[in-house]
Amino acid sequence: MTTETEQPVSTQGFYRYHDVIGLLSPAGPGFSGPVAVTTGPDGMLYVANRANPKQPDGVRVSRCTTDGDYLDQFGVWGEGPGEFIWVTDIAFNPQGEVYLADEHSHRISVFGADRQFTRTFGGHGSGPGELDRPSGLEFGPGGNLYVVDTLNHRVQALTANGEFVSKWGALGDAEGQFNMPWGIAIDISGDVYVTDWRNDRVQKFDAEGNFLMAFGASGGDEGQFNRPNGISVDADGDIYVCDWLNDRVQVFDRTGGFKDVLIGHSGMSKWGRTLLAANPDIERKLELAVQNIEPKRRFYRPVSVHVDGNGKVYVADCYRHRVQIYQKL
Amino acid sequence: MPETDKPLLAHLLRRAGFGATFQELDRYSQLDYETVVDQLLHPELQPAIEEDVLERYYIDWKESRNIEGALTESVYRMNAYAGGRPLQEKIALFWHGVFATGLAKVLHEKTMLNQIDLFREQGLGNFRELLVGLAKDPAMIFWLDNNFNHKDAPNENWGRELLELFSLGVGMNGQENYTEDDVQSAARAFTGWTIDDDNVTSFPFGKLPWRFRYLPDDHDEEEKTFLGHTGNFNGEDIIDIIVEQPATARFISRHLYNFFVADDVQVPAWQHTPPGDPEAIKILEEEYFRSNYDIRSMLDVLFNSDFFKSDRARFAKVKSPAEVVVGTLHLLGDFKFPKRGIFDVAMGCRYMGQDLLNPPSVEGWHTGEEWIDSGSLVERINFVADQVSDIQQPGVRAMVDALLDRMDELDPESVIDACLELLGHMRLHEKNKAHLAGEVRAMLAQRSGLVAGSPEDRLFAENTFLHTMKMIGSSREYQFA
Numbered sequence: 115m116t117t118e119t120e121q122p123v124s125t126q127g128f129y130r131y132h133d134v135i136g137l138l139s140p141a142g143p144g145f146s147g148p149v150a151v152t153t154g155p156d157g158m159l160y161v162a163n164r165a166n167p168k169q170p171d172g173v174r175v176s177r178c179t180t181d182g183d184y185l186d187q188f189g190v191w192g193e194g195p196g197e198f199i200w201v202t203d204i205a206f207n208p209q210g211e212v213y214l215a216d217e218h219s220h221r222i223s224v225f226g227a228d229r230q231f232t233r234t235f236g237g238h239g240s241g242p243g244e245l246d247r248p249s250g251l252e253f254g255p256g257g258n259l260y261v262v263d264t265l266n267h268r269v270q271a272l273t274a275n276g277e278f279v280s281k282w283g284a285l286g287d288a289e290g291q292f293n294m295p296w297g298i299a300i301d302i303s304g305d306v307y308v309t310d311w312r313n314d315r316v317q318k319f320d321a322e323g324n325f326l327m328a329f330g331a332s333g334g335d336e337g338q339f340n341r342p343n344g345i346s347v348d349a350d351g352d353i354y355v356c357d358w359l360n361d362r363v364q365v366f367d368r369t370g371g372f373k374d375v376l377i378g379h380s381g382m383s384k385w386g387r388t389l390l391a392a393n394p395d396i397e398r399k400l401e402l403a404v405q406n407i408e409p410k411r412r413f414y415r416p417v418s419v420h421v422d423g424n425g426k427v428y429v430a431d432c433y434r435h436r437v438q439i440y441q442k443l
Numbered sequence: 444m445p446e447t448d449k450p451l452l453a454h455l456l457r458r459a460g461f462g463a464t465f466q467e468l469d470r471y472s473q474l475d476y477e478t479v480v481d482q483l484l485h486p487e488l489q490p491a492i493e494e495d496v497l498e499r500y501y502i503d504w505k506e507s508r509n510i511e512g513a514l515t516e517s518v519y520r521m522n523a524y525a526g527g528r529p530l531q532e533k534i535a536l537f538w539h540g541v542f543a544t545g546l547a548k549v550l551h552e553k554t555m556l557n558q559i560d561l562f563r564e565q566g567l568g569n570f571r572e573l574l575v576g577l578a579k580d581p582a583m584i585f586w587l588d589n590n591f592n593h594k595d596a597p598n599e600n601w602g603r604e605l606l607e608l609f610s611l612g613v614g615m616n617g618q619e620n621y622t623e624d625d626v627q628s629a630a631r632a633f634t635g636w637t638i639d640d641d642n643v644t645s646f647p648f649g650k651l652p653w654r655f656r657y658l659p660d661d662h663d664e665e666e667k668t669f670l671g672h673t674g675n676f677n678g679e680d681i682i683d684i685i686v687e688q689p690a691t692a693r694f695i696s697r698h699l700y701n702f703f704v705a706d707d708v709q710v711p712a713w714q715h716t717p718p719g720d721p722e723a724i725k726i727l728e729e730e731y732f733r734s735n736y737d738i739r740s741m742l743d744v745l746f747n748s749d750f751f752k753s754d755r756a757r758f759a760k761v762k763s764p765a766e767v768v769v770g771t772l773h774l775l776g777d778f779k780f781p782k783r784g785i786f787d788v789a790m791g792c793r794y795m796g797q798d799l800l801n802p803p804s805v806e807g808w809h810t811g812e813e814w815i816d817s818g819s820l821v822e823r824i825n826f827v828a829d830q831v832s833d834i835q836q837p838g839v840r841a842m843v844d845a846l847l848d849r850m851d852e853l854d855p856e857s858v859i860d861a862c863l864e865l866l867g868h869m870r871l872h873e874k875n876k877a878h879l880a881g882e883v884r885a886m887l888a889q890r891s892g893l894v895a896g897s898p899e900d901r902l903f904a905e906n907t908f909l910h911t912m913k914m915i916g917s918s919r920e921y922q923f924a
Contacts, residue, residue: 137647147502166503167786168511199783200500217500218783294496312495341495359495386647396644403643409651415498415505433506434648 122379128365129427129440131379135182136386136436139172140165143184143385146172148430150203150344151437152420155210155227158185161430161437162201162214165191173201175214177229180426180439182384188229193219196231203297203418205251205259207274213259217247222261222276235276240266242278250298250308250345254321260298260306267292269308269323282323287313290325297345297356297418307353309342316342316355316370329370334360337372344418344430348442354427356416363419363429378413378431380438413438446472452479453868454757455746457924458703459483460529461770464838465845465865467526480746484567484739486528492520500781506649507552511786514799516556518768518789519781525773534566534738535559536765537702539799542577542609543807544586546800551582551641554653555800558582570695570736571686574610578678581638581653587805590637592630594663602630604805610685612694614714620690621670628667632676635662686736689728696727699741704751705759706811723750758870758923761814764795766924767823771830771916774866776838794822815922824917831866832913834905839912842866846908853907855883862911871920879914886910 123130137144146169150162158177165172170191177185190197199218206212210227221236222245236245250262258271258279268283269292283292293312300306304321315330316339330339344356351368363376382390390397418430425442452471456463460483463471471479482488497519498505507513521532539559546555558580565573577583578601584590587601603626607613611620635658640651667676670684685691697718701707704723708716718724726748727741734740745751762770768791772778778785792799796819802808833839842865849861859879863869871879890903915921 138645138649149502164502166508166512167501167515167783168509294499296499311499341499380648383647389647393646396646399642399644403640403651410648414649415502417502432502436648 123443124365124374124376124440126374127443128374129376129442132426132439132441133182134380134383134436134438135159135178136383136431136434137389138435139385140169141171141174141187143178143388145176145435145437147432148176148417148435148437149201149432150418151428151430152204152206152418153180153422153428154206154212159428159437160204160212162204164201164432173198175201175204175212175229180422180428184385186229188225189214189223195234196223196225198223202249203251205253207253207259208257209274211274213251213253215248215251215261217249217264220245220247222248222251222259233275235272242281243270243272243276245270249296252298252300252306254300254306255302255304256321258321260300262295262298262308264294264296264311267294269295269298269306269319271321271323280323282319289328290317290319290323292317296343299345299347299353301347301351302349307345307347309345309355311341311343314339314342316345316353316366318370327370329366330355336375337364337366339364344416346419346421346427348421348425349423352442354419354421356419356429358415358417361413361415363413363416363427376413376427376429376438376440378411378416378429378438380411380431380434380436383436410434447474447476447479448472450757450868451476451752454752455479455483456529457766457770457867458533458751458760459742459746460533461521461525461766461773462867462924464526464774464776465842468868477747480743483530483746484743486524486531486567489527492523492527497523497781505553507556508645508650510546510552510798510801511790513546513552513556514792514801515786515789517559517799518765518772518792519778519785521765521769522772522778525769526779530567530742531563532769535562536763537698538562538566538573540702540802540807540810541698542583543802543805544582544800545802545804549582549585551585551650551653552800553650554582554585557652559800567739567742568737570691570731570738571682573738574605574682574685575679577609578605578633578636578682579655581641581655584636584638584655585641585653589633590641592634592636594634594661597627597630597634597663599626599630601633602626602628605629605681606685608710608805608807610694611688611690612710612713615690615693616717617715619714620688625669628669628676629681631663631665631667632669632681633678635659636678637661692728692731693724695731695738696724696741699727699738699745700724701810703742703745704756706761709809709811709813710806720750723748726750758920760924761811762922762924763808763810763814764792764797764819764823765799767795767826767922768792770924771827774838775830775833775836776841777830777836791822791826795819795826820922823922827916827921828913831916832909834909839909842912843905843908847901847904850904853887853904855880855887858883858907858911859915862908862915866912866915866921869915869920871915871918875918875920879911879918882914883907883911 147164149164161176173191174187198216202215212225220238223234246265267285270281271279296311297309306319314332317328318326340359346354353366365374414433417432420428427440504516589601592598639654730744
C-alpha cells in the first residue's frame with residue numbers, strides 16, 4: 115500500500131483513490147512506459163511496457179500482485195518468435211493463455227499460462243486475418259478474439275488460433291466507421307465497445323458488429339474526448355475510458371451518460387519508497403521541488419484501464435510509469 | 444502565367460528548407476517567386492503535423508528520456524515539416540547553432556526540446572523578443588549557470604555569452620564591441636533570473652518540467668553602467684540596449700548570410716575579418732533597423748535579393764549533417780508517418796559530426812568546409828548512396844516512374860540530366876559528369892536502351908536510373924546546398 119493515509123475521492127464521489135504501483139525502471143520492480151494493464155486468471159496484475167527506442171531491454175510484460183509485490187517478467191524486444199517491438203495490449207483467453215499485440219510486426223503472439231511462447235498469427239496486410247498495426251485486444255464470451263486493426267480502420271473477430279471469423283468498419287466518421295481506432299472492451303452480454311481514436315468517440319456494437327450506439331465528441335468538457343484509447347466495462351455496465359490527451363479517465367453509465375471523472379491522485383508507491391529509502395538524496399531533492407504536488411499526482415497520458423471483479427480500477431499512467439488504482443464505492 | 448524558374452526555386456528551398464521534391468517544385472513553379480518566399484516566411488499558415496499520431500507511435504518522445512531520443516525527435520519533426528513548413532524548422536536549426544545549448548550539461552531532454560520549440564515559434568519574429576525568451580529559457584539558464592547568478596555572488600557566464608556569442612559579437616571592424624565592465628553589468632542585471640526544479644531526478648515517476656522563475660529578492664537593484672547607459676537595469680533593459688547596437692545588426696546579418704547565402708569564416712574571426720559581401724551585409728543591417736529588429740523582414744529582403752538569387756550563391760554552402768540527413772529523407776518521402784527505424788537514421792547526424800541538441804560548445808558547430816573530414820565524408824556518402832537507390836522508398840519510386848514516363852530511349856547524357864533535375868536541379872562539374880557518363884554508357888552497352896520495350900527492358904531502365912542516382916548521391920556536388 116501507499117505510505118499516504120489520504121484517500122481522496124473522485125469528482126462525483128463514486129470512486130476513491132486506493133493505491134499506486136510503479137517506479138521508472140527498465141527491468142524488475144518498475145515499469146517503463148506502461149501501455150496495457152489487466153489482471154490475469156491467476157489474480158495477478160500484468161503490465162505491458164513499451165519503453166523507448168534506446169531502451170529495448172525495457173520492453174517486457176511485468177507481473178506483480180495487486181498489492182504491488184513484484185513477481186517476474188516475460189517477453190523480450192525483437193522480431194523473432196515470442197518477441198515484440200511495439201506492444202499495445204494484453205488479453206487472456208478462457209484457457210488462461212496470454213495474447214499480446216505488436217503493432218510493429220503486425221501480429222499477435224500467444225504465451226501459455228506458464229508464460230512460455232506458443233504461437234503467433236496475423237501478418238501485415240488488409241485481407242481477412244491480416245493486420246495493419248493492431249492495438250486493442252479482447253476475448254468475447256463466445257471465445258473469439260476481437261482485434262482492433264488500427265490502420266485498416268476496422269475490428270476483426272478471430273478464433274483463438276487466429277482464423278478469420280468476421281470484420282467490420284472502414285475509414286470514416288459515420289456510424290460503424292472508424293478513424294484509427296485503439297481500445298476495445300466487451301461486456302458480459304458480449305457487446306463490443308471501441309474507442310474511435312481520431313473521431314473522439316466511443317462506439318458500441320453487438321458481437322456481430324451491428325452498430326448500437328455512440329457517445330462522445332471532441333473537446334475537454336464532461337463527456338468529450340481528446341483521443342480516447344483504453345476502455346473497460348465493469349459488471350454494472352459502467353464504461354471507463356482513458357481520455358488520453360485530456361489526461362483523465364472518464365466514467366459513463368451503460369447509456370453513455372457521463373458519470374464521473376478520475377484525474378489521478380498518486381502517492382508514493384511501495385517500489386518508490388524502497389528506492390528512496392536507499393537514496394535519501396533523491397528524496398531530499400523531491401521534497402525541495404516547487405512543483406511537488408500537481409504534476410506528480412495526476413495522470414499523464416493514461417493509456418489503459420481495467421476493472422476487476424471487485425470494482426478496483428487499474429489505470430496505466432504511461433508517462434509516469436505507474437498504475438494508479440481506484441476503488442469503486 | 445509563365446512557370447517560375449525551377450532551378451532558382453530549388454535553390455530557395457535548399458536554403459529556406461531541406462530541398463524540394465520534383466513534385467513540390469512543379470507546384471511552386473505555378474506561383475511567382477515572391478509569393479513562394481512569402482509562403483515560406485509564414486509557416487504558421489500551413490497545416491501542423493499530426494502531433495497526436497506522432498505521440499501515439501513514439502510514446503516516449505513527449506518526455507524524451509535520453510539524448511538520442513531527443514535528437515531523433517528533432518530529425519523526425521524537421522523531416523515531417525520539410526514539405527509544409529520548411530523554414531520553421533530551418534530557422535530553429537539556425538538559432539540552435541547560434542544559441543548553442545547542449546544536453547551534455549543540461550541533461551533534461553524535454554527542456555532542451557522546449558528550447559527548440561521556442562526557436563520554432565519565435566525564430567522568425569522580433570529579435571528583442573527572441574532574446575528575452577532565450578534569457579528566460581530554462582535550458583539556457585542552466586547551460587550558462589544563470590541559476591547560480593546571485594545578487595551577492597554574480598556569475599558572469601550568461602552575461603558574457605549573451606554579448607559575445609548571442610548578440611554583439613566580440614568586435615567588428617577590428618574594434619571591440621564591449622568591455623569587461625559591460626559583461627559584469629549585464630550579469631548583475633540578470634541576477635534573480637532562475638529556474639524551478641532543476642535538481643529533481645527522474646525517479647521515481649519521471650522528470651518534472653523546468654520552469655523560469657524571477658526572484659526579486661535575489662536581483663541586484665544597484666545602479667549599473669552598460670554600453671554607456673547608466674541606470675538600475677534589469678535583464679530586459681540590457682536587451683533593449685543590446686538590440687539598438689550597430690554591432691548587433693552586423694552580428695545577426697553575418698549569421699543570416701552565413702547560414703542562408705554562403706559560407707563565411709568562423710564566428711571568432713569576425714572581429715578582424717570583414718564580411719565577404721559587405722554590400723549584402725549592409726542591406727541586411729539596414730533592414731534590421733528599419734523593421735525594428737524583425738527577422739522575418741530581414742529574410743524577406745535576403746531571399747528576394749540579387750545576392751541570394753545570383754549564380755554565385757548557388758551550391759556555395761557545404762550542407763550541414765542535418766541538411767544531408769533531413770534533405771535526403773524528404774527527397775525519399777520516408778518517415779512521413781511514424782514507423783520504427785527513424786532512430787537509426789537520425790543518428791546519421793551524429794556520425795557526420797552534428798550531434799543535434801548537443802553541440803561541442805556554446806560556440807556551436809563550425810560550419811562550411813569544417814563539416815568535412817575523411818570520416819564524416821564517408822558517413823555522408825554512404826548514407827545518401829544507400830538511400831537514393833532504394834526503390835522501396837516512395838520518393839525514389841516516384842522519381843523512377845517519372846523518368847520512365849519521360850524517356851523513350853536511354854542515352855548517358857539525357858539520363859544524367861534527368862536524374863540531376865529530379866534530385867533538385869543539381870549540377871555536376873563537367874569532369875565528374877563526363878566520368879559518370881562513361882559509367883552509364885558502360886551499363887547501356889549491355890542492352891538496347893529502349894525504355895518502352897519488354898518488362899526486362901523496363902527493369903533495366905529502372906536499374907540504370909537507380910545506379911545513376913546513387914552515383915550522383917555519392918558525388919562531391921551532392922554535399923553542397
